[in-house]
Amino acid sequence: MLSRSAERLYWLARYLERTENIARLVSVHMNLLMDLPNGVEMGWQQLVRINASSRQFYEKYTIANERNVTRFLLTDAGYMGSLFSSLSAARENIRTSRDLLPDEAWEQVNEMYLFVRNHMESVHHRSNRIALLDEILKGCQRFTGLLSGYMSHNHPYRFIRLGKNIERADMTSRILDLASLLLAESRSDEMRQYETILWVNILKSLNAQLMYRQQVRSSVNGDDVLNFLLLNTILPRSVGCCIAEIAGCINDLPNNDTLPEELVVLGAYVQAIDTRNTTQEQLRDILDDLQNKLGELHDRIAHNWFMQGVIE
Numbered sequence: 001m002l003s004r005s006a007e008r009l010y011w012l013a014r015y016l017e018r019t020e021n022i023a024r025l026v027s028v029h030m031n032l033l034m035d036l037p038n039g040v041e042m043g044w045q046q047l048v049r050i051n052a053s054s055r056q057f058y059e060k061y062t063i064a065n066e067r068n069v070t071r072f073l074l075t076d077a078g079y080m081g082s083l084f085s086s087l088s089a090a091r092e093n094i095r096t097s098r099d100l101l102p103d104e105a106w107e108q109v110n111e112m113y114l115f116v117r118n119h120m121e122s123v124h125h126r127s128n129r130i131a132l133l134d135e136i137l138k139g140c141q142r143f144t145g146l147l148s149g150y151m152s153h154n155h156p157y158r159f160i161r162l163g164k165n166i167e168r169a170d171m172t173s174r175i176l177d178l179a180s181l182l183l184a185e186s187r188s189d190e191m192r193q194y195e196t197i198l199w200v201n202i203l204k205s206l207n208a209q210l211m212y213r214q215q216v217r218s219s220v221n222g223d224d225v226l227n228f229l230l231l232n233t234i235l236p237r238s239v240g241c242c243i244a245e246i247a248g249c250i251n252d253l254p255n256n257d258t259l260p261e262e263l264v265v266l267g268a269y270v271q272a273i274d275t276r277n278t279t280q281e282q283l284r285d286i287l288d289d290l291q292n293k294l295g296e297l298h299d300r301i302a303h304n305w306f307m308q309g310v311i312e
Helices: 002-037 045-050 054-060 065-076 081-097 105-117 122-123 125-150 155-176 179-183 189-193 196-205 210-215 223-232 240-252 257-271 280-306
Strands: none
Touching: 002 065, 002 081, 002 122, 002 125, 002 155, 002 196, 002 280, 045 054, 045 065, 045 105, 045 155, 054 065, 065 081, 065 122, 065 125, 081 105, 105 122, 105 125, 122 125, 155 196, 155 223, 155 240, 155 280, 179 189, 196 210, 196 223, 210 223, 223 257, 240 257, 257 280
């Protein structure tokens, strides 16, 4: 296959995973804030922080309230990380790769794009916003099911899996960065009182609450949640599982250079993280370093495959 085709499929997967992540974050956060009193340090600005977009946000808005943040994250065409921008980019990548994918995959992405474009104003009303986010979440899951069930699991499919899992691992690490707020010694008494609700919210944002209950079999607490979402190798949205999926894809791709060995090192780095003996500042440094390593992995993948002419 052509390297430019591989790159389009890789970014298609990243943009669609980003679309689903934003929809899930906003949906879960709305429910969380209805369960918390006003004094708890968990507002809409946390979503801007997770997406590392504070500078872009405050260039346009002065207050990080529900209306401004949801407009920025969901429908702002000028912000490349918004749901609408991500979905638009995904649509463009699949439009130019239709010969490699089932027809239903293009139809699904195009329908989601048109749905959001035609309901841009609905995000200002909470009930309409909930309906829009539910539709996007279902659409992204249908797309994943279509590819898994209809598409040959060959090189094009492996590049899709690569993009999806790198984006997913990055978002999980960003969500866990909020743990620094929950673990801070300076956190308020109200924050301490509602800690369990906040940890449950982190699990829900990754659709991992049921699996946590089944596999950890303990009450929800910070150390167990962090270890589950970082180290678990069978939970699809844990960092450990994402890295294992990436390694599997890379091992099956040609001309993979030293990437398999580098993935072994990255996997060992993640599995060596010990959250129970880590301070708040150390945890933040580890998660920042992990995000940098994922960025370096993307650069290696791009250099290895997307700058060639043909992938045999």
